[in-house]
Amino acid sequence: MSIADDEAEKAYPTRYWSGTRVKEQFSCDTDDLREAYLRGRNAPPADVEVEAVARKLIWRDMAPAWKNVMPSEDCFWNQAEPEMRANYLRDAREMLEIARKAVNE
Incomplete structure (x- = not known):
């Protein structure tokens, strides 16, 4: 389910x-x-949505430094410090809320 x-x-x-x-x-x-x-449509983003965006953001930020060896998308997330993850989660939530607001204006 x-x-x-x-x-x-x-x-x-x-x-x-x-x-x-x-x-x-x-x-x-x-x-x-x-x-x-x-x-x-107006509901706030779910925690799972926010984390999925945060994982993608951290991967996009870190991946260019690993051109020769491309780790999985989970690699950077799992190895990041809790404070770093919290920053990406905050940014992801803000991005999703901006997108939802744009749809409703």
């Missing part, structure tokens, strides 16, 4: 009719669907 699926299941657990394996159903209109889309 993906992280998004897991988060959705926690927020809106699957409900079944009492004592059966038949899922409850509800009806919604396009306004409801639009509202759900906007909530997802």
Whole structure:
């Protein structure tokens, strides 16, 4: 199950009719669907998203120095000091928030 699926299941657990394996159903209109889309679009970035961007940023910063031996993308992240990782996480979160803000303006 993906992280998004897991988060959705926690927020809106699957409900079944009492004592059966038949899922409850509800009806919604396009306004409801639009509202759900906007909530997802406006949600703050998840920690997993932030870390994925931070890992890519540190790799792009460090990779040019390793032209002859290209380590994996995880190599630099795993060997970085906690303070360095924290800086990249902060920068990644800021970048994602800037991107989300641009979409919503």
